[in-house]
Amino acid sequence: MAEDWPMEYSIHRDVLDEGAVDEMAEKSNRKTSVCDKMKKSLRCSGPRLKRCLLGSVPVVSWLPRYSIREDALGDLISGISVGIMQLPQGMAYALLASVPAVFGLYSSFYPVLVYFIFGTSRHISLGTYAVLSVMIGGVTERLAPDSAFTIWDNVTNTEVVDIVSRDAERVKVAAAVTFMSGIFQLLLGLVQFGFVVTYLSEPLVRGYTTGAAIHVIVSQLKYTFGVSPKRYSGPMSVIYTVLEMCYLVPQTNVGSLVVSIVSIVGLIAAKELNTYLSKRLPVPIPVELLGIIIATVVSWQVNLKDKYGVDVVGDIPSGLQPPVFPATSLFGQVIGDAFALAVVGYGIAISLGRIFALKYGYKVDSNQELIALGLSNSIGGIFQCFAISCSMSRSMVQESTGGRTQVAGALSAVVILFITLWIGTLFEDLPKAVLAAIIYVNLHGMIKQFMDIPALWRTNTIDMVVWLATFILTIVLNPDLGLAASIAFSLLTVIFRTQLPTYSLLGQVPNTDVYRPLEDYNQVQRHVPGVVIFRSSATLYFANAEMYQEALARKSGIDITKTLAAKKKLEAKRKRHEKKMAKKAKKDAKKNPVNTVRKNNVTVIDVELERDPSLPRTIILDLSPVNFLDTVGVKTLRNIRRDYGEIGIEVILCGCQTSVVQNLQTGGFFGDKLTKSCLFTSIHDAVLYCRPESNTFTG
């Protein structure tokens, strides 16, 4: 490579320790006090207030600048396309949330309008989302199970479920949990906690959504096969449900199964066609809309419900419903689920929003997004919607059909309003199996994420473990608890990573000032005799301080306890010997006063000479990978210096960051005897310091 770049590295300077650098570069001591920082962050001024207000209602700043000539047409086409998608998806995801289909339409309307006012992302399509819907389904079925609404049917003399009051209760539960999740998002946004989303790393989100997709699929199997399994809740419920389904397969309703298979095949074929024609069509074919129209017409004409017992959507009231404040009595029971919904919903929306923002070069404000979603959900909750986020598939359509601003979203809401008011009732004969098919087909993206496993296996094993653990935890513990457990696990991996560092001895790359691990390179030399250079690849803190000491002893081959014990024994021996000698000397002195001094001297020298010559003279600890030192870390370094010092090995440090030097200082590492002169700027400085016999050396 040297031929490619005819550049040379040539430096000639004094060997620098930390103190020398501080002096040369004039280290400044100015420090911002906590008080000043607080003052600064709380300072209130006119422009700041204005900016803050404008920031919290973004529509005020962008709508006046809306260019009808440039943006309106794209937004119109895009809004209508997305609105048409919202209809079948809304109805299908309402099924997931275990509420009547019409509430899916409401959820595609109110929150979308609110987001239009407060949102900052121009391309994401807010509305119903599979993962959130299945989480809500878990809550509604837990708090309003079938078993709580059985009544005695006098006609058939059997117990039947009072579906009307059950569904009313479920809508209440869904509205309450949605409202709560909105409030959580709002609060998190107001205290600027948008950063919580950073804990949702990409492998975690992908593993999580794949796990949630399995939940979604399992929950829809009953519609596909037309059976009524028992409801399970709590951990492992997915597994119990799958077992139950296997048991119920013989009772399959053939009509439902046929409808399912036909619609799945049809949808997939149409979607493939869409992809194939995507370049030639200005707007994609509304596959799902066509699907439900055809299915409704067929179902109505053939009378699938009565002839074949196929479960259909049923009563869809037209018109909107008045706002109702959610039942406060339910808040206590849904607080955990609401928090999970808030975090997941936000996580999905912000990650998608960022992708588009980067693509089109604008900025998505994470805290404002949190506030916008919070308002969407809490206002939605009052209008009996269930929790929303943004869907990948709809957002892609919104973008690809030319949507350029939030106006597209607002227009899609208008489309939904139109449908809800006048057309919705026409879909009463739609088989639920078709909606289940729409859900399956929409999940293909999440299922494809299984391909992450081999990809991560090749790139980063720990991230693969996070993916798998999240997936399994989500399946086993359900999406709410599973999310908490997965985040905890992914944070633990960070700890584990710092607990499994690579410890290495470094050597010099010949003729340079570059030092590399001895085990990784063949041509690296220990070079300076009597000097050991040691580095840990991780920060030194309480969870790995002990390992650091052990690794140092192992790598350098110095058994500090043994050497110290030997030294102690030697000292005891010397003392005994000296005592004896002193006695003898006294005796001798009486006899022969001249010979005493010499003999004592000889003894002392004897003991001093017993220092093991194979021991190194100096150990250099390279601390460049250290991010911070806690008290345990500082103490460990001090102990190492002291212990090795006792057996005659000097320990010096090098490559500390400014903040680490600060940690050492406040942690009391330096004292009267120990100044910053044991800290060197680079390994090479430290090595040069250890070879005083040859002052300069040119590589």
Added chain:
Amino acid sequence: MAEDWPMEYSIHRDVLDEGAVDEMAEKSNRKTSVCDKMKKSLRCSGPRLKRCLLGSVPVVSWLPRYSIREDALGDLISGISVGIMQLPQGMAYALLASVPAVFGLYSSFYPVLVYFIFGTSRHISLGTYAVLSVMIGGVTERLAPDSAFTIWDNVTNTEVVDIVSRDAERVKVAAAVTFMSGIFQLLLGLVQFGFVVTYLSEPLVRGYTTGAAIHVIVSQLKYTFGVSPKRYSGPMSVIYTVLEMCYLVPQTNVGSLVVSIVSIVGLIAAKELNTYLSKRLPVPIPVELLGIIIATVVSWQVNLKDKYGVDVVGDIPSGLQPPVFPATSLFGQVIGDAFALAVVGYGIAISLGRIFALKYGYKVDSNQELIALGLSNSIGGIFQCFAISCSMSRSMVQESTGGRTQVAGALSAVVILFITLWIGTLFEDLPKAVLAAIIYVNLHGMIKQFMDIPALWRTNTIDMVVWLATFILTIVLNPDLGLAASIAFSLLTVIFRTQLPTYSLLGQVPNTDVYRPLEDYNQVQRHVPGVVIFRSSATLYFANAEMYQEALARKSGIDITKTLAAKKKLEAKRKRHEKKMAKKAKKDAKKNPVNTVRKNNVTVIDVELERDPSLPRTIILDLSPVNFLDTVGVKTLRNIRRDYGEIGIEVILCGCQTSVVQNLQTGGFFGDKLTKSCLFTSIHDAVLYCRPESNTFTG
């Protein structure tokens, strides 16, 4: 400083990128596969087996080498001293554990003998320990509360507590939880999980023991004041108990209070005397023993119990009891407490053991200690002991009176056996208030730990927060749950630390190859125009990847989204312009075929020139503090390179550790266009690479 060391740093070499270093130093590719590692660790050989067996029963290896001449006298004196201390402490801590006093004596006997055989620390004094005892007290009072043992007293016609059966049940509970904790320790030891103790950082342990001391004190107040408050359990129980005590103060039994005050004052005075005389006495005065002897005699003579209603120890059966396997039915209810006991007990023992090991130059095997403690506790549980660990105060006495090996511990057990068999019954009249006083006085070390707060405030604020949080969590959530919460909290601080890094731009210390943060030094220069050097003080991973990007944009002053958007606009403009030009050109071509080429060229150049000249040419990211990169980290670096690349800024990396280069490689950072030549060994190499106009430069 330069005058002090007449050494000079002089180097002359090629500028090195990662590829060049790999070539020069011959990077080796040998990797140990997971399979090989497994094979190696499972390999079984004769000497290995022998070493393993000898290691698990250490007494076999050290007892034959026991030197009677050197060690026996010290061990004898020390053993008797410690045994004498075990008596009052054992009885007092039995009070804490809410079991009859004699079980405290058993706990000072059986486990100590077991540890003699399996333990590796020569100086720690195993036996009852305040923190563990109060934890056990929590369990026994929860599972065998007074309320469960009320019977109707026909004599007084009131409900009274059947103390005999209550205590029997409590002993059962204590034995069960002790046995379980021993089994946990044994299992952890067998799977070599001794490292779990590394999560117990020093601030955490000290905050925890101080919090536990508050629990101990509160639980003993009832004996001091001679009242019977209600028992509380669960979170906040300490606070409720204190409130209850305040309410009950008017009902104080004056006799108990006087006895308490006298004994506390007496004990403190005697201990002070002991400290004062410590240099002149070969063996410390057995203060506590004298205390309980005097108190017993006084109580017996004055008849404190009947005359003043002072609560006394009561029936002490002489002799030992046959072993009983603990009640398996209780195991399920105590599993959480047992785990907490196992971890805390081990944590205390190993940290004390290490201190002595370091002082006397021998080695304490953390896994073997875990096994030894596990056997002590599980065998102890069968003999109805309660959980033990080692006490600081006893260990100090054991060491200072000349104890040199585990034989001292065994001798102390013999002393306790002697007392249990013949003398124990004499202490039946001992007031419980005296035992409470002994407990208080023994806690002074833990209470002194409050002084950690100001010390840590000065040295390390985050560690102070950990201390305080642990203290508060332990008090509020009780020692068992509090420990788990504290460990979780202290691990979170590690995450927070990596989330609050210092981001800085670096500049050159004049005439050197040393680069330091611009804001920390006055004489540091940006030096090379058009080059920005950026460093984060922390590892780059999912939880701070976004902040890294933001900080880079903020510090470098480059608004990447704005610049990109401007560039996009410009490109669109250019395209439109080109189209226009092309049209015009066509038209022109028809008119005047010569002029076309020039005009088109002018347009292109116009657009190219619009690159903002204030933008730097190169950004150097110093990755030396990075410990590892996960997929998010690699992706972030790739995105930064791509995004800045699009606006014409080259991003190069430097200072990567070998493992980080590995992460970049497997993470797919490098591609066809991007080789290791964008990775430099040091900042200075990268800077030199950026200034091709002047090839060499000497500081």
